[in-house]
Each structure stands twice: as C-alpha cells, then as structure tokens.
Amino acid sequence: MIAVTGATGQLGRLVVTGLLDAGVPASGVTAVVRDPAKAADLADRGVVVAVADYTDPAGLQTALQGVDRLLLVSGSEVGQRVAQHTNVVTAAAAAGVGLLVYTSAPKADDTTLVLAPEHQATEEAIAASGVPALVLRNNWYWENYDAQVQQAAATGQLTGSSGSGRAWPASRADFAAAAVAVLTAEQPGTGVLELGGDQAFTLADLAAEVGRQTGTEVAYADLTPDEHRAALLAAGLDEGTAGFVVALDGNIAAGELDAGQGGISSLTGRPTRTLAEHVALVLGR
Template sequence: MITVTGATGQLGRLVVTGLLDAGVPAGEVTALVRDAAKAADLAERGVVVTVADYTDRASLEAALQGTDRLLLVSGSEVGQRVAQHTNVVEAAKAAGVELLVYTSAPRALTSTLVLAPEHKATEELLADSGLPVVVLRNNWYWENYDATIGQAASTGQLAGSTHGGVVWPASRADFAAAAVAVLTAAEVTPATIELDGDAPMALADLAAEIGRQTGTDVVHHDLPTDDHVALLRGVGLDEGTAGFVAAIDAGIAAGELDTGGKGISGLTGRPTRTMAEHVALVLGR
C-alpha cells in the first residue's frame, strides 16, 4: 500500500493521480485527507480514502496501518509543521512503514531561506527516526509565478529583489512525477535528492520571455529589499506578507535555490516544463 498525505492538496492530488496513471492499482493507493468529501473523485476511482489529521497522532496511526510506502507532503501551516511532522513520523514507525518519502526545501540543512528552518528540523527528525527515508528537496514551482506573469503581461512591469539570483523551476506536475518515480521504484535506496528543473531562471529572463510572447516591452525592476517591501505594501499586501515575499527574494539572491538542475528529469527520464511553455500556458497561448 502506498499512502499519500495531503492528498487533496495541489501536489498530493497530482501524486495520487500520477500513481494511478503509472499503473498502481487504485486499491493499493491510500489518500490520507482531512475532509473525505474533497476526495470523492478519488474514491470514485477506487482509491482508499482515509481521514486523519497531522495534529492527531492516534488518527494517523490508524490511517497508516498496512502502509508500505508513505509520502509525507509537508504541512502548510508555518510554525506548526515540526510538531505535525513529528506526529506523522511517530505514527509511521508505529505502523511499520517500510519507506517514508518527505517533501523538503532546497539545501534545507544549511539554507538561509526563510522557509528552511522547519524543513531542517524535520530532516533531522527523520535522520533520527530509524526509518528508511528519501528526502525530496523541492526547488521552485513555476506556478508560483502565475500571478506575476499575468500582471507583467498587463502592465509591462516585473519587479523583485533577487539581484540576478536564479531558481531551477519545474511544474507541480513535474515534482509529482518525481515523487511517483520514487514511490513506485522496485528498489529504493535512502537518499536526499535536490529536485529541480532542467534550466535556471532569473527574473530578468522571465520578463524577457513574457515580452517575447506578448510582443511588448516588459521591464524588469531589480529593487533594494526595502523598496520591494514598500512596493508590495502599496499594492495591498500586509506588512508580514510583504516581508515574507521579500525574504524569499533575498534567499534567491543569496543563491539558496541555485541547486544545479535536472534532479527531476534524472528520476523521471523526461524533460521538465520550460519557461516558454509555462508562460504560454498562463497567457493562454
């Protein structure tokens, strides 16, 4: 049995459907969810839907009975994730899970990225758990830029504070395919894998591609961090959110997402979505 946590989330759902597409019988896939109603379509396909909550270890232990391989999709509640992940790990141990796969952050053990500390703590927890573990350190989703692409196409402006730093993006579907490849492999060796796309991208590259596809000039403004925060506040973001977004850009500027590339295609054997493909998808071209 392969169990996927967060199975109605954006990544988890893609993993579940990817397992089915890869030929795993639906009855051998468990979608672990908080709300069974949101997984009705999966249940209709024969997937086993089990209700449990990251905050409720007893429910997790019951849900994970019979699980051979488990994908722990990292929780979305910043500040709560270490405690929640601890519950899942302890439940997995109690249930006799044979392999735990975890979605982490790039270079989590050493990164200064604002997102990294809870992933670092979880990776350390997993290292001490005694479980066979594969850590998949997800780089940057193309989908993170969807709003930016639309705004830049409309306004001709694209602002940030990454100072030429690069990410190695891929689509959520690409990251899901990599997880499916690990979960369905005949033999799995415990490992930590930097999961990233096939090519690096800086914001200036994105501005140029949007301009190329729209036939307009899209100007990239690389701002000092304080100016970036002020701009974000000016368009309606609260102080905390604006600071968080700028902190992500600061991490990119520091090279924290410059992980080298091709981690996903190395697992899946197929290329990841390109910048041109994603921009065209968002713009409906």
C-alpha cells in the same frame, strides 16, 4: 500499499492520480485527507480514503496501518509544521512503514532560506525515527510566478528584489512525477535528492519571455528590499506577507535556490517544463 498525505492538495492530488496513471491499483493507494468530501472523486476511482489530520496522532497511526511506502507532503501552516510532521513520522514508525518519502526544501541543512528551518527539523525527526527515508528537496515551482506573469503581461513591468539570483523551477506536475517515480521504483533507495528543473532562470529572464510572447516590452525593475517591501504594501499585502516575499527574494539573490540542474528528469525520463512553456500556459497561448 502506498499512502500520500495531503492527498487533496495541489501536489498530493497530482501524486495520487500519477500513481494510478502509472498502473498502481487504486486499492493499493491510500489518500490521507482531512476532508473526505474533497476526495470523493478519488474514492470513486477505488482509492482508499483515510481521514486523518497532521494534528491527530491516533488518526494518523490508524490511517498508516498496512502502508509500505508513504509520501509525507509538507504542510502549509508555517510555524506549526515541525510538530505536525513529527506526528506523521511517529505514526509511520509505529505502523512499520517501510519507506518514508518527504518533500523538503533546497539544501535544507545548509542554507539561509527562510523556509528551511522547519524542513531541516523535520529531516532530523525522520532520521531520529529510524524509518528508512528518502528526502526530496524540491526547488521552486513555476506556479509561484503565475501572478507575476499575468501582472507583467498586463502592465509591461515586473518588479522584485532577487537581482540576478537564479532558481531551478519545475511545475508541480514535474515534482509530482518525480515522487511517483520514487514511490513506484523497485529499489528507490534512501538518503537525500536535490530536485529541480532542467533550466535555471532569473526574474529578468521571466520578464523577457513574457515580452517575447506578448509582443510588448516588459521591463524588470530590480528594487532594494525596502523598495520592494513598500511596493508590496502599496499593492495591498499585509506586513508579514510582504516581509516574507522580500526575504525569499533575498534568498534567491544570495544564491540559495541556485542548486544546479537536478534530478527530476533523470527520475521521470522526460524533460521538465520550460520557462517558455509555463508562460504560454499561464497566458493561455
């Protein structure tokens, strides 16, 4: 039995459907969800739907009974994820899960990335549990830039404060395919895999690609952190969100997402989505 937590989320759902597409019998897949109504389509396909929240240790242990391989998709509640993830890890250990796969952050144990501390703490909890584990340190999603692509196409301008810092994005579908490959491998192994796309990019590259596809000039304005924060606040973001976005751009400027070409295509046997392909998808071209 293969179980996926957060199975109705953006990444988790792609993994569940990817397992089915890979030939895993629906009866051999457990979708761990908070709201079973959102998993009705999966249940209709024969997937086992187990109701358990990351804050529900007893429910998690029940949901994971009989599970051999588990994908723990990291939660979205920043500040609460260590406790939530630890509940899943503890339940996996109690249920005798044979392999725990976790979606972590790039270079989680050696980075200033603002997102990393909770991931590092989760990796430490997994290691302490004794459950055999494979950590997938996912780089950036192309989808993180969808709003900026649309804004650049509409206004002819893209702003940020990441300088010439590079990331190695891939699509959610690419990261999901990598997880499927691991979960269905005959001998998936344990340890840590840094996963990214085949192509690095900067925000200047993004602006240039939007300009190429729209046939208009799109300029990238690289702002100071203070200028960037002020622009985000003027656009309606709250102080906390604006600060978080600026911190992430600072991390990118410092090279924290420049982890090198990595991993996904070697697992899946196909190239990851390119910048040009993703821009075209967002613009409906």
